[in-house]
Amino acid sequence: MRKNKKVTLGIILVLLVAAGVGLIIFTQLKTSSTNETVSSTTGSQDAAQESTLSSSSSASSESSQESTQDSEPPEENPYEGTFDLPIENASGYASIDLPVKEQADEDAKTQETLSAGDAFKILQEDGDWWEVEYEGKQGWVEHRYAFINLPDVLPSAAYDNTNTYSSRYRSSGIDIPEVTDTSLYDSKTENERLGKEEFIIPVLYTTAKKIYEAQSQALENNETLLIYETYRPHNAQEKVYDQLSKLADENDTVKAGADTEPWEMFWFINDEVSNHQMGFAIDVSLAQIDEQETKFYGDYSVDVIKDYTEYQMPTPMHELSSASAVYTSPVTAVDPDAWKQAQLRPEVNQPALALQEYFVNAGMTPLASEWWHFNDLEARDQVEDHESNGDFTMTEVKNSAP
Incomplete structure (x- = not known):
């Protein structure tokens, strides 16, 4: 009986061991299968992620290329015409009370009359006429009696109208009270x-x-006009004249420089209507171009001045004395050729002579008393008996891209 019990216990023990071994083998097989599944899934996810990253990188690269292409500067397109930019959509002004006609014809009906100094937008040119837009209306004006805003058509030049913010007017280097x-x-x-x-x-x-x-001539020599002033309101000029006259009465140095033979004060400033008010005079200097950049205005490109160095001229701009004179004695300002017979002062340097050459070649006449001043006598003849009196100031522009 005891022997049978021992046999039975032995069999049970063997079965238990076999079951344990089987369980271990089953567990290992299941774990291995699970790991393979996980590995397969992870591999698929990694592959998908790599594919996604690759696609994203490719898309990003393509997008970057497209962005680079989009950001490439447009091709330069200089305007082929009289100015840097066309006159269309530039700002103009009536220099006198100016009739606006229904058509480009002197005998056409007058729609209304613009007051001297009124601004308008130039739409197009037809012979001696501009079609203009003003106060939401359109009509035609004779352009010989009109001003054009120079920066709108000549952005390649440099501009510095010091009289609008810090006047340089002096006489014999001495400040003019309430002016300088x-x-x-x-x-x-x-x-x-x-x-x-x-x-x-x-x-x-x-x-x-x-x-x-x-300006075109200057640019060929890597130089630029430095334009200080064209139109000057008459009341501003009167103020300078009055204050300089008072100073000359009180200061012998100023008196000697601005009002001693062969020169008189009116050669430098006067209280009458001058060529500046009439619109055919310019005060200008010359500068070396240090840096340019290409700018686009509408469809057109222009190389504009980014930095410049003004040349050393015979005197500072707007020095109202005989030190600024070009010639040894006065020369009539109404004869386009009289200056050719005049004798140059030795103080007139090469930059001043280069500036004069540019303007003479362009058809303008130098003023004997000021190295910076040039007159357009042709324009004077065109507006004879209809000259601007300068009793207005222009403070707005009416323009848009060309």
Whole structure:
């Protein structure tokens, strides 16, 4: 009986061991299968992730290439015409009370009359006429009696109208009370066409063309016109004259420099209507171009001045004394050839002579008393008996991209 029990216990023990071994083998097989499944799934996920990253990288690369292509600067497209930019959509001004006609014809019906100094947008040119837009209306004006805003069509030049913020007027190097370092009038505003704040530089249309020719010559020598002033309101000029007259009465040095034979004060400043008010004079210097950049205005590109260095001239700009004279004695300002017989002062240096050459070649006449001043006598003849009196200031532009 005891022997049978021992046999039975032995069999049970063997069965238990076998079952344990089987369980261990089963567990290992199941774990291995699970690991393979996980490994397979993980591998699929990794592959998918790599594929996604690869696609993303490829898309990003393509997007970057497209972005690079989109950001490439447009091809340069200089305007082939009289100015840097076409006159269309530039700002113009009536230099006198100017009739607006229904058609480009002197005998056409007058719609209304613009007051001297009124601004308008130039739409197109037809012979001697501009079609203009003003106060939401359109009509035609004779452009010989109109100013054009020079920066709108000649952005390649440099502009610095110091009389609008800190006048440089001095005499024999002496400050003129209530004038020097003051603003004589307001003439700078935001310019939509140019995309920046800029001086308003109005000048008769005929004269503007000559200034463009002078600038074209300067650019060929890596130089630029530095334009200080064209139109000057009459009341600003009267103030300078009055204050300089008072100073000359009190100061012998100023008196000797501005009002001693062969020169008289009116050669430097006067209280009558001058060529500046009429719109055919310019005060200008010359500068070396240090840096340019290409700007786009509408469809057209222009190389504009980013940095420049003004040349050392015979005197500072607007030095009202005989030190600024070009010739040893006065020369009539109404004869386009009289200056050719005059004798140069030895103080007139090469930059001043280069500036004179540019303007003479462009058809303008130097003023004997000021190295910086040039007149357009052709434009003067065109507006004879209809000259501007300068009793207004232009403070707005009406323009848009060309």
